[in-house]
Amino acid sequence: MFYEVEVRGHVRVHPTLFNEDTEVSILKSLNEQYNGFISNELGVVIGVVGIKEVHEGIIIPGDGAAYYDTICTVLTFKPEIQEIVLGKVSDITDFGAFINIGPIDGMIHVSQTMDDFVSFSKSNILTGKDSKKSLKVGDNCRARIIAVSYKDISNP
Numbered sequence: 001m002f003y004e005v006e007v008r009g010h011v012r013v014h015p016t017l018f019n020e021d022t023e024v025s026i027l028k029s030l031n032e033q034y035n036g037f038i039s040n041e042l043g044v045v046i047g048v049v050g051i052k053e054v055h056e057g058i059i060i061p062g063d064g065a066a067y068y069d070t071i072c073t074v075l076t077f078k079p080e081i082q083e084i085v086l087g088k089v090s091d092i093t094d095f096g097a098f099i100n101i102g103p104i105d106g107m108i109h110v111s112q113t114m115d116d117f118v119s120f121s122k123s124n125i126l127t128g129k130d131s132k133k134s135l136k137v138g139d140n141c142r143a144r145i146i147a148v149s150y151k152d153i154s155n156p
Contacts, residue, residue: 001083003076004049005042007034013057013066022068023051030072038150043078044103077103079145089139092124097135099143108143 011033017025030048037045055069079085079101087099087106096109110118113135116128126135135141 001078001080002046003043003078004073005076006052006071007042007074008069008071010067011070013068015064015066018066022057023054026054026068026070027051030070034074040150042074043076043150046075046077046103049073049075079104079106079148081145081148083145085143085145087141087143089135089137089141092120092126092135092137094120097126099141101143106143106145 011026011029013025013029017028020028027048027050030051034045034048049072051070051072053071057066057068059066085101085106087101089097090100090105091098094110096107097113099106099108110120110126113126114128114131114133116131116133118126118128120126124137127133
């Protein structure tokens with residue numbers, strides 16, 4: 001599910017942005033700070049929608065950057081347990097399928113792909129034995145969220 005969420009925190013504005021309007025430089029810094037941010041509370045941050053409040057900035061000696069206490073609105077994607085989502089199959093393996101559901105990918109275990117005995121072919125297609133239904137890369141499908149992990153893959 002997509003949400004608009006208000007977030008309060010400090011944002012660091014690099015000195016190279018001082019020549020721009022304060023709100024523009026803060027918005028650039030917020031987008032850089034929250035780009036790809038993942039957390040249990042927010043989910044996956046898509047981007048900063050706008051700035052609600054900007055309080056007086058401070059400069060910390062030795063840093064040179066300005067820090068502003070801000071309240072901003074961010075657009076997030078937070079999958080909910082039992083939610084039905086639409087997606088596109090991005091990869092097929094012998095243990096299941098990976099599905100792109102917007103800003104993130106999910107995994108469908110082979111036992112959950114269809115109500116049939118499923119076989120995996122070397123051409124990366126999952127096929128039902130009796131129903132002859134198949135699942136291949138590029139297929140659109142629906143999936144039910146049964147578990148969510150917010151592990152940041154760039155930080156093992």
